[in-house]
Amino acid sequence: MDIITGAKQKVLTGGRLDAAEALALYQHSDLLELASLARSVKERKSGHSVYFNVNRHINLTNICGSRCPLCAFGCDADSEGAFILDKKDVQSLASQAADDAPDLTEIHMVSALHPDKPFDFYLDIVATVKEVLPKVHLKAFTPVEIVHFAKKSGQNYHQVLQQLKKAGLDSLPGGGAEILDDSIRKIICPNKATTNEWIEVIITAHKLGIPTNATMLYGHIETIEQRINHLITLREIQDQTQGFQAFVAFPFHPGNTGFSNLTRVSSWEDLKMIALARLILDNVDHIKAFWMMLTMPIAQLALAFGADDLDGTVVEEKIIHAAGAETKKGITKAEIVELISETGYTPVERDTFYKPVGILG
Ligand code: SF4
Numbered sequence: 001m002d003i004i005t006g007a008k009q010k011v012l013t014g015g016r017l018d019a020a021e022a023l024a025l026y027q028h029s030d031l032l033e034l035a036s037l038a039r040s041v042k043e044r045k046s047g048h049s050v051y052f053n054v055n056r057h058i059n060l061t062n063i064c065g066s067r068c069p070l071c072a073f074g075c076d077a078d079s080e081g082a083f084i085l086d087k088k089d090v091q092s093l094a095s096q097a098a099d100d101a102p103d104l105t106e107i108h109m110v111s112a113l114h115p116d117k118p119f120d121f122y123l124d125i126v127a128t129v130k131e132v133l134p135k136v137h138l139k140a141f142t143p144v145e146i147v148h149f150a151k152k153s154g155q156n157y158h159q160v161l162q163q164l165k166k167a168g169l170d171s172l173p174g175g176g177a178e179i180l181d182d183s184i185r186k187i188i189c190p191n192k193a194t195t196n197e198w199i200e201v202i203i204t205a206h207k208l209g210i211p212t213n214a215t216m217l218y219g220h221i222e223t224i225e226q227r228i229n230h231l232i233t234l235r236e237i238q239d240q241t242q243g244f245q246a247f248v249a250f251p252f253h254p255g256n257t258g259f260s261n262l263t264r265v266s267s268w269e270d271l272k273m274i275a276l277a278r279l280i281l282d283n284v285d286h287i288k289a290f291w292m293m294l295t296m297p298i299a300q301l302a303l304a305f306g307a308d309d310l311d312g313t314v315v316e317e318k319i320i321h322a323a324g325a326e327t328k329k330g331i332t333k334a335e336i337v338e339l340i341s342e343t344g345y346t347p348v349e350r351d352t353f354y355k356p357v358g359i360l361g
């Protein structure tokens with residue numbers, strides 16, 4: 001039996017793909033056949049449901065000591081457009097979020113690595129969000145930020161995460177993974193968390209009962225083999241901890257970055273990546289098509305390629321738009337419901353743990 005036929009049989013019978021099989025499927029499968037395989041896995045895991053939530057993004061600062069070549073968001077303190085929110089700003093944003101959306105279930109908060117703010121500042125911000133929105137889930141800080149807090153405070157990851165959890169942190173979004181390969185990280189983000197640091201924070205969080213998402217940034221200087229190794233690394237972590245709730249693949253937007261000579265990958269490749277992730281990550285329940293990065297038409301199509309989550313209403317996203325994303329900065333619940341219904345799947349409003357909520361649950 002040839003490698004592709006064997007790989008397809010494995011997928012259809014719930015087997016696990018190895019790196020060579022995944023590569024063969026990626027390189028030699030017909031796109032629609034790949035979609036059909038990924039959809040069979042999606043439907044085994046979440047039936048006809050497609051999830052979304054009502055969330056709000058908050059970015060505390062864009063002032064960053066790391067200045068990664070891949071990033072269009074981080075800047076110096078004296079750059080035009082530099083900002084840092086204080087406790088009062090966060091209080092008012094959180095209140096505003098609840099006024100705008102009484103059915104809000106999640107605040108998503110990630111930021112640049114401010115060179116001067118002490119760890120206590122972030123603990124205070126977490127407590128502030130929870131004071132204003134005690135029932136709303138707070139998903140905040142990438143592993144890269146946790147490594148930064150640990151360095152700033154002289155504490156280990158366990159201590160940092162434990163204090164954040166005590167202050168009200170509920171989960172981590174899992175960003176900053178980019179490609180988990182230091183030969184790539186040295187070029188695209190040489191001053192931020194290494195592969196091992198990212199992994200150690202994730203495993204520590206999972207052991208503390210703090211769930212996370214798993215992410216990947218693709219479409220810059222990495223090879224397909226490195227993407228597949230990245231996905232297999234995530235799968236190995238999940239075998240060990242079961243702490244990943246969902247996987248999110250972000251296509252790289254080169255605009256305004258140190259790689260503005262590159263071209264954003266095609267939608268063909270976006271869809272193949274969604275399908276490949278669904279096929280490799282057999283132990284991760286949900287694959288998110290993050291519409292803000294993909295554009296809504298591609299995210300909607302991704303539902304036929306194994307994705308089962310469109311993310312949320314978002315509101316006020318800044319990081320991706322700094323790199324030139326032309327998507328809207330937010331969307332209404334009614335719009336998401338309509339877009340999912342159009343695909344024939346059933347829209348399910350969820351909380352961060354994928355528990356159905358609201359009238360659509
Ligand atoms: S990717 Fe993160 S750490 Fe790097 S410059 Fe941007 S905000 Fe800073």
